[in-house]
Amino acid sequence: MLATSEITDCLIALPERCELRAELPSEAASYTLSTSMTRQSVLSTRVEAAWTFRSSRTAKRRPLPLMAVRYAPDGLDEANRATPGSVTRLPIWLERGQGAGPVKRLRLEMSADDGATWHAVPVAASGPGWTALVRNPATPGFVSLRVTAQNGSGGGLTQTIVRAYAVGPAV
Template identity: 45%
Template structure:
């Protein structure tokens, strides 16, 4: 047998990642990369071979119930540059992270086939995309010039056959779950865009936008009530968008029964939504709309985005 097949590394020769895993309730467990399972919240100190793409995963369960699944796009870590990565931290909502080498991964058209891969429960972690495993109901439907083309009784991956002529489209998707510890119990989104035949050879991206919320929550996805609070708001694109104007954000403290404007403050490449949390606890919900200069729009709602304590 050949020799020299075993190599020994010191920590300093590897890339260091501290992974923090939040919970959304009590009695939950989390599993990382199908190898480590522990009660939530928990923290891992990880070491990776540097300068190599890595894909990671996280799954949350309560008892025997499998609740949600989160994945990460391939990431490369560098030696000597420690990273802190957060998993399962809200707000959970639609996301379109950049996937290396696949600019049309989430929404595409090739010829007269449109394909969508929609992940409606993505945590706030960079490059993460996620979905509910315990959704009670869901739907995905596509409309052309206001008329329905087809629909599916789930949220997630779907394909539609379209006429070759350019037209205006509206894509609607929604997911609902009602577990006692669930967050983002109802997530819905409507996108409008124009599209025509794509000759190829490769698929072209369809111009969808996701409005993302990244508040500083504790490791149980809570924020303090009775206080002012700033929520970072940013946009993710599937590709092909023109410049997007400032989004419009609304907030609700009664699960969407009433809404009020959330003023935005510019903060470089994103905005800060100014909120004032009520002192009675409960949940915070968000509505957001945005449009680019070509008229492509998004209108999304997230009910019970996070808890107030």
């Protein structure tokens, strides 16, 4: 492990509280950066992300070639709830940092038991991203999402959102 940080007071207005800085060795190698967050809330109770990337000595500092996953679920109500037994259309796109390269493979999984078990959800290329159809459980609860994306240069991202949205009446 090269660095670790406990970031507990991260605020948009104070970005210096939200940073982790680490000096990487100069030789070319693969690295992993991981983060996790838990909160007392009904939705997004745990979010985890792990990035893999290649790095080597550069003439000047530059940002890491990381990706970020974005979702825009269709058909949820104002409280981010889906109807039990329905299908949620889930557009997905990735924001790629400088040098991240195009995404070669994207895998989506869903869980209806807070991540105890995962089920693959087919994704199809759609414009600048992908679209998936998530079959919601027939009973009230939650849907968790996990996406894994890989680029052609050995980089990638796995992001998990436990309780990404609710299914059924307010819980």
